[in-house]
Amino acid sequence: MASNNTPVSAQQPTMRRVLKMSEDEIKKQIRSTHNQTKQKLDFDPFYLFDVVKNILNPSIIVVDNIVQGKAKDMEKGNQGESSPKACFIPPCMLKRLSYEMACKVPGEEIAYETTISILRNVLSSYPWHVKAVLTLASFALDYGEFSHLADQIDSSDQLTKSLGILKQVPIVLGRQGVEKYKNSFGKLNTLIKLTLDVVECVVELEKRIDGNNTKDVPELSLAIENMSIDVFWTIITVVDCMSRICALINDKNNTQELLPFTGKITSILKSLTDQIAVCDRQIAEIKAYLKFKRDLESLQDIVEFFKKLIFVEESHNLQQATISNNELSKKTEGLRKKKVLLFFSDFDISEKVVSILKPICEEESRKDQYEIVWIPIVKNWTDIVQSKCKVNEKYFWYVVRQFSSVLGIKYVKEQWGFKDKPIVVVLSSEAKVEHKDAFHMIQTWGIEAYPFTFERERELRNREDWFGSTIDFIPDVLTWMKEEKYIFLYGGEETWIKKFEDEATKVTNDPDISSEEISIKLFNVGKTCKAKDYLGIFLKNLNKLFFSKSQKETELDTKTKEIQMLLSYMNDGEGWVVLCKGHKLVFSGNGTKVVMALKSINDGKQGLHKSTEIQVLLKQRYNEIILPVTCCKFTANTNSGWVHGDCAKCPECSQIMEMIINFKCCHKGHPTKAVP
Known part of the structure; x- marks a missing residue:
């Protein structure tokens, strides 16, 4: 095996640089190594990890006992979690991974390059938790064999002795080697145990990810987001452990200090343990809620x-x-x-x-x-x-x-x-x-x-008088509606309002209208009122009615069309008009066209004596006017049904935000007609 002649002091600058890399820097490096196309697994990674624990847990005990001079632990073989399955076949790349990690010179830079190579060339198409399990399994093959031979160092079996000599077990863990490498192997064994615990946490989190929805268990989203970085540090630590074992075997006169991965892995283990605890609490909460919901609704x-x-x-x-x-x-x-x-x-x-x-x-x-x-x-x-x-x-x-x-x-x-x-x-x-x-x-x-x-x-x-409920908060309008009067409701720019009121007043004062005892009232909804914002309340009521209908109806009916068109007219800015008789809406239109239609009626003086035809005549004249106007476009406010949970809260004050939704037809411009 290769020996390490690089002075420790020469490695320190690189060591400090790599360990201080930010998570974003590391994620950027490892993102390119990961193939999003999932590899179809021909083995069970969870069972493979059980086998790894069956190897590493007793191996750690063996090495600890030898280093501390304790007697053999006859129960070490029972430390594993499960018995091997006869049908289990370890994946072939375990040997390849072992080859990638073998005989590397200790040092963080080499460990980093080896880790990136493994992620890119060997494990790129595997899920992150499987990458960690496979790497640790490959390490377990070598470390398990090494510790097993060390445990039998005094055996009279010639085969065991010969294999131990080839592996140089007597040099490292013989009576003289133990004293020399006691401190190094103690630290190494601790780091291996920590790494095993980290991989176990990764596996446990993956089991929870497989069995739960991240919407119900939000902590799993954080676990998924951080898994790649946790697995990266796990693999680089395994690579470093492998290189340290090789160095201890080959370097007879220089004990190697471990690189400071112990602190990093300890930090990751604590973080993952805390995450599992939070996930388990959230899973318990959702299970309790689902049971409560099921019981309640029964x-x-x-x-x-x-x-x-x-x-x-x-x-x-x-x-x-x-x-x-x-x-x-x-x-x-x-x-x-x-x-x-x-x-x-x-x-x-x-x-x-x-x-x-x-x-x-x-x-x-x-x-x-x-x-x-x-x-x-x-x-x-x-x-x-x-x-x-x-x-x-x-x-x-x-x-x-x-x-x-x-x-x-x-x-x-x-x-x-x-x-x-x-x-x-x-x-x-x-x-x-x-x-x-x-x-x-x-x-x-x-x-x-x-x-x-x-x-x-x-x-x-769906009643014919649905419109009245959106505007009857205005006392005068409510009185007129109860008296079944015609009412022009309108709003817009001052210049347009003056033009409209001039033409509408001429209609209301027409002798034919008076002789038929028809009463037509005018009310500027947009006019400022000290007590109430009439226009704001009217718009709010229209919005509520629109969303109420749109969330409960699947087909566009005439009333919904009326609401859409009216909101669109009000969005134009220049002006809008509604004509109602009592509580019933009988006409609505674009302000500019309505003024032109009223002017046409006033100039023609036709049909005003027939009270039933006021709205009919207005619609007729309105639809005769051809103007290039924009298609339906309006803004609606809502506080329900579209965005759920904390996403609807203000990040500053945590109050529910008002949602504003824009509706805009994709067509450019065409003449509009009053809804029949």
């Missing part, structure tokens, strides 16, 4: 469902969640055989939210048919939080105080989409979900939304 009684959700007992070392509220526990019996509306929110409910739910809470005619339960979801139940909650408790007969069940809150967030914004989950008396969030439905239609189901919402959305 219940067919609202009281049992409610108790399971709120008063759940949790285990697996998860956060304990108990609610000492005997009064509420007794009152839950009052929920039996009733529809239950679970109102989830933050602890601080605005007056606006209270005003939306108050009519539902105070509705006497259906009080025996449903109940509302307020369940504040709060991270930390401080005294201040509890005092603020008590202020709002007067509005609700049922209130859950200090709801802190880890599994219950997780279920509410994942299954019902709670994201700090108020939601109302509707459950039947048989504990079946009838609506995952009826809050907007109640906000829009009030008690008319009863029984608060998906089916009832579909009915309300």
Whole structure:
């Protein structure tokens, strides 16, 4: 075998440079060695690792006993994890790997070059955990044989003695060699044991990766990301150990100090051990949650469902969640055989939210048919939080105080989409979900939304008077709609508004209109109001209705088209117009074309005496005008259904961010027509 004549001091500068390489530098180097096309394995790497442990664990004990002068450990053969399988055939590249590592001059630079060569030329197409197992298995062949011969150094068996002489075992671990190389072999054995433990951690993490989803066990994502760098340090350490054994065998007069891989491997072992502990905790949590979810959804009684959700007992070392509220526990019996509306929110409910739910809470005619339960979801139940909650408790007969069940809150967030914004989950008396969030439905239609189901919402959305619910927050408009008047709602730039109001006023003042006792009102939605942002609220209502329909309907109906077109007109900037009769939308259009259409009506004076044809005539004149306008394009805001979990939170303040989605048709420009 080759001898090492390089002074240790000459190696130190290189040693310091390589060990101080950043992870990014190392990843960049080893990324090019890895072939993404997975090699089809003709062996079981997990079983191969069991065989490696069966070799290295007793080998380490043998060498330790010899170095420390202890008697032979007759039980060393039982240290392995499993018995060899007759059908197991070690892969042929173990010999090739052994050849790659054999007789190398000790030194970090050589170890680094050898490691890169092994990764590129021998193991490139294997998964990272398999690279580590194969390299350690190759080392185990040589070290296992060496330690086995050392254990039989005093044997009378001529074959064993002769093999030991060829391997120079008596020189290194004979009586004289032990004293000379005691310190070096002690450090080497420690490093081999640490490396074996690191590979075991890598194998254990891979087993968890194979059996779990990284979405459920986030720590596995970090393990996958770091596995290549951990395996790199494992292989370079194995290469270094092999070169040290060769050096100890050949260098009779110079004991070799080990390179400082021990510190690196120790650090990696601690990191991997911590990762496994976190993964196991997360796996226990997801198993507990899935069991909780399965048990909860199997219940067919609202009281049992409610108790399971709120008063759940949790285990697996998860956060304990108990609610000492005997009064509420007794009152839950009052929920039996009733529809239950679970109102989830933050602890601080605005007056606006209270005003939306108050009519539902105070509705006497259906009080025996449903109940509302307020369940504040709060991270930390401080005294201040509890005092603020008590202020709002007067509005609700049922209130859950200090709801802190880890599994219950997780279920509410994942299954019902709670994201700090108020939601109302509707459950039947048989504990079946009838609506995952009826809050907007109640906000829009009030008690008319009863029984608060998906089916009832579909009915309300598809009614002819759906538009009225988006604009009836304006007192004047609400009054006019109740009186079944025609109403022009509009907004845009000041210059355009003046033109529109001039033409629209001429129409409203036309003698034929007056003689038919037709009343047409004008309302500038975009006009500034000190009390309320009318345009902002109107847009918000349109957005909610659009997303509500788009997430529940698969086909584009006329009402959804109307909403899309109106949002697109409002996006144009110059101007937009809506004509409604009572609560019904009868026309909407682009501001420029509407002004031209009204001017055409005023100039022609045709058909205004027929009240039923006002919107018909406006549509007719509107569609006669050909203008090159852009196709449908609008921006919509939403806070639900598109981005989940922490991805929707602001990285600075952790509040849920408003999502803005742009819709833009791919066509360039063409004439637009009013939706028929």
